[in-house]
Amino acid sequence: MLPLVTSAASASAAPERAAPLVEVKGLQVALNTESGAIPVVRDVSFEIMPGEILGVVGESGAGKSMMGTALTGLIDPPLAIVGGEIHCNGRRIDNLPPEDLRKVRGAEIATIFQDPLTSLNPVFTIGRQLVETIEEHTELKGQAARQEAISLMAQVGIPAPEARLANYPHEFSGGMRQRVVIALALAGRPRLIVADEPTTALDVSIQGQIIALLRDLCQRKGTAVMLITHDMGVIAEAAQRVAVMYAGRIVEIGPVRDVILTPRHPYTRGLMGSIPEVGRRLRRLPQIAGAMPRLDAIPRGCAFSPRCPDVMDICRQERPELKPSAGHRAACWATERGVAA
Amino acid sequence: MSTIAAAHIAIDRPAEPRLEPPPERLPAAALVKVRHLRKVFDVSAPWITRVTTGQGRKTLKAVDDISFEIPQGRTLSLVGESGCGKSTAARCIAGLQKPTSGTVSYRDTPIEDIADGASPYRRDIQMIFQDPYGSLNPRWRVGRIIAEPILALKLADGSRDVRERVADLLVGVGLSAADSDKYPHEFSGGQRQRIAVARALASRPAFIVCDEPTSALDVSVQAQILNLMRDLQDELGLTYLFISHNLAVVDHMSDTVGVMYLGRIVELADKETLFRSPRHPYSKLLMRTMPTLHSIGAIREPMQGEVPNPIDPPHGCAFNPRCPFAVERCRHERPEIRAVDGSLVACHRAEEITQ
Numbered sequence: 001m002l003p004l005v006t007s008a009a010s011a012s013a014a015p016e017r018a019a020p021l022v023e024v025k026g027l028q029v030a031l032n033t034e035s036g037a038i039p040v041v042r043d044v045s046f047e048i049m050p051g052e053i054l055g056v057v058g059e060s061g062a063g064k065s066m067m068g069t070a071l072t073g074l075i076d077p078p079l080a081i082v083g084g085e086i087h088c089n090g091r092r093i094d095n096l097p098p099e100d101l102r103k104v105r106g107a108e109i110a111t112i113f114q115d116p117l118t119s120l121n122p123v124f125t126i127g128r129q130l131v132e133t134i135e136e137h138t139e140l141k142g143q144a145a146r147q148e149a150i151s152l153m154a155q156v157g158i159p160a161p162e163a164r165l166a167n168y169p170h171e172f173s174g175g176m177r178q179r180v181v182i183a184l185a186l187a188g189r190p191r192l193i194v195a196d197e198p199t200t201a202l203d204v205s206i207q208g209q210i211i212a213l214l215r216d217l218c219q220r221k222g223t224a225v226m227l228i229t230h231d232m233g234v235i236a237e238a239a240q241r242v243a244v245m246y247a248g249r250i251v252e253i254g255p256v257r258d259v260i261l262t263p264r265h266p267y268t269r270g271l272m273g274s275i276p277e278v279g280r281r282l283r284r285l286p287q288i289a290g291a292m293p294r295l296d297a298i299p300r301g302c303a304f305s306p307r308c309p310d311v312m313d314i315c316r317q318e319r320p321e322l323k324p325s326a327g328h329r330a331a332c333w334a335t336e337r338g339v340a341a
Numbered sequence: 342m343s344t345i346a347a348a349h350i351a352i353d354r355p356a357e358p359r360l361e362p363p364p365e366r367l368p369a370a371a372l373v374k375v376r377h378l379r380k381v382f383d384v385s386a387p388w389i390t391r392v393t394t395g396q397g398r399k400t401l402k403a404v405d406d407i408s409f410e411i412p413q414g415r416t417l418s419l420v421g422e423s424g425c426g427k428s429t430a431a432r433c434i435a436g437l438q439k440p441t442s443g444t445v446s447y448r449d450t451p452i453e454d455i456a457d458g459a460s461p462y463r464r465d466i467q468m469i470f471q472d473p474y475g476s477l478n479p480r481w482r483v484g485r486i487i488a489e490p491i492l493a494l495k496l497a498d499g500s501r502d503v504r505e506r507v508a509d510l511l512v513g514v515g516l517s518a519a520d521s522d523k524y525p526h527e528f529s530g531g532q533r534q535r536i537a538v539a540r541a542l543a544s545r546p547a548f549i550v551c552d553e554p555t556s557a558l559d560v561s562v563q564a565q566i567l568n569l570m571r572d573l574q575d576e577l578g579l580t581y582l583f584i585s586h587n588l589a590v591v592d593h594m595s596d597t598v599g600v601m602y603l604g605r606i607v608e609l610a611d612k613e614t615l616f617r618s619p620r621h622p623y624s625k626l627l628m629r630t631m632p633t634l635h636s637i638g639a640i641r642e643p644m645q646g647e648v649p650n651p652i653d654p655p656h657g658c659a660f661n662p663r664c665p666f667a668v669e670r671c672r673h674e675r676p677e678i679r680a681v682d683g684s685l686v687a688c689h690r691a692e693e694i695t696q
Binding site for chain 2: 233
């Protein structure tokens with residue numbers, strides 16, 4: 001039922017250094033409160049290549065969803081982009097007037113959320129929602145749009161697509177509903193899909209199906225995906241590169257294999273260590289002391305310094321930068337000086 | 342409790358990779374016995390609708406004839422996907438729901454008698470829930486939340502005694518005594534789950550039913566809570582029934598694991614055996630589809646299909662529509678659970694399909 005022809009070799013290959021599809025430079029997002037603006041995304045820069053899946057991992061409150069929201073242009077008060085630039089397909093999109101932004105959204109950038117029900121309108125049939133989206137974002141109209149809707153449903157592995165166009169969202173199971181959401185996201189033929197915890201609400205057996213589908217679509221259509229999740233296992237399987245976020249910043253970024261096998265930031269090391277794995281017979285799980293700081297009380301210097309096992313004096317004074325480069329890098333003084341591996 | 346507190350102050354040394362199980366553990370008598378437990382919910386439409394449309398009553402067999410025992414000081418886990426009945430089983434075993442049939446006993450006393458309140462065992466059984474936001478009364482201070490079981494079960498005399506117990510419990514779960522004056526909203530998810538653990542421990546229970554206790558938490562916080570639960574088990578000799586959908590967490594926490602599918606246990610075995618050589622096709626598939634850090638760039642062989650509607654489960658073996666090994670017999674005859682090489686397995690073809 002699903003085309004599962006992706007090969008492990010091509011999926012794990014490093015992306016070619018072509019022109020990036022998305023360039024984010026120094027992005028800052030703040031939450032405006034009565035007592036002032038609290039920065040929630042702090043000076044974040046990264047690129048996404050066409051056809052690439054970039055994983056974004058971090059704990060609740062690390063700012064990963066806010067970053068995704070900023071990219072899709074769905075950011076609403078009290079949140080606001082307060083600095084930096086977002087370029088998509090060579091065009092700056094963070095300062096567009098609402099009408100232009102609406103066109104970018106859907107046509108160039110689409111979104112998949114955790115709960116498929118929030119993305120679907122319960123009172124319209126799936127067919128109507130798909131056709132409407134196709135007509136809005138492409139030149140296809142009427143019967144042609146309907147044919148495209150059927151084709152999209154088939155591409156995401158929904159059996160009997162023509163018959164199912166007449167169904168309402170509640171008539172689909174959880175896994176099938178997420179497939180419908182993906183079909184809807186693909187309707188405008190976007191170049192980038194921002195997928196925020198797309199598999200979190202699904203059972204493990206269904207998770208695998210959805211990840212395989214996303215990977216297959218990236219490979220066949222060259223669509224790039226920003227995959228936001230807290231599940232490192234999902235990232236390992238789906239993404240080519242991964243960015244690890246902590247307290248509003250990217251603390252480590254690089255090819256998935258390198259970040260998982262040889263993490264350079266102590267936070268990433270702690271995070272990987274704390275994940276229980278089948279067959280890893282430990283009496284106790286390694287754990288990171290304490291908790292992530294509140295966004296309005298980020299410590300001076302490195303935000304991770306109060307919890308860091310390798311902390312040095314400089315870490316409490318000065319913030320380590322994430323050096324721009326295409327490879328594997330971490331914002332950590334110890335790594336910088338070659339103290340820790 | 343003081344050693345636990347100390348362990349939690351010096352929380353962050355990397356754990357020594359000790360092998361388990363610890364050699365001193367001896368086989369123990371069954372503390373909890375579950376026999377042919379069934380829980381059926383009536384999910385019929387309102388009678389007027391049934392009369393006008395001519396449809397009959399509908400029932401959902403959330404738990405359909407499960408049996409197992411948990412020895413004292415051990416952990417038995419039930420693992421499965423949403424809707425498999427693991428949480429309903431947990432609630433019946435904790436005495437929060439009346440089973441439709443079958444029995445649950447604690448120290449050979451029926452759970453209904455314990456839940457009624459007359460039994461001295463009532464304080465022995467506690468439960469920890471998944472959602473640390475929903476399970477704590479937002480209008481009560483933490484001190485009152487934790488003191489409630491102590492007061493309700495009259496386990497301490499005088500408010501000073503109670504205050505001391507609460508302070509000990511808070512320190513025991515890695516919080517501070519001063520936290521008893523705060524409200525739940527002042528704490529993070531992980532801290533709230535520590536409060537829930539402290540409340541569960543307040544009556545000095547022997548048996549704790551944990552329903553997805555870390556599923557709502559981030560992995561680093563999950564590690565802290567799982568470590569806390571293991572430390573408490575070692576220190577206080579607690580027995581756990583642990584409910585989770587996460588195989589890795591189950592592998593970490595359990596001695597024995599039951600895999601559930603559509604209300605039934607399809608495989609029950611000690612954890613070593615289950616994870617080394619799963620016998621039931623569903624257990625095998627579950628393990629193969631689980632994402633891990635080692636699956637970098639790998640293609641999981643996705644499991645076909647989805648969990649069927651439990652109101653109208655497939656005939657014969659409920660797993661047959663998704664099972665790659667299904668034969669004619671599987672579509673007609675429901676396999677009973679039976680012993681196969683040290684595991685209990687409900688599969689007609691368990692011997693044949695073992696690799």
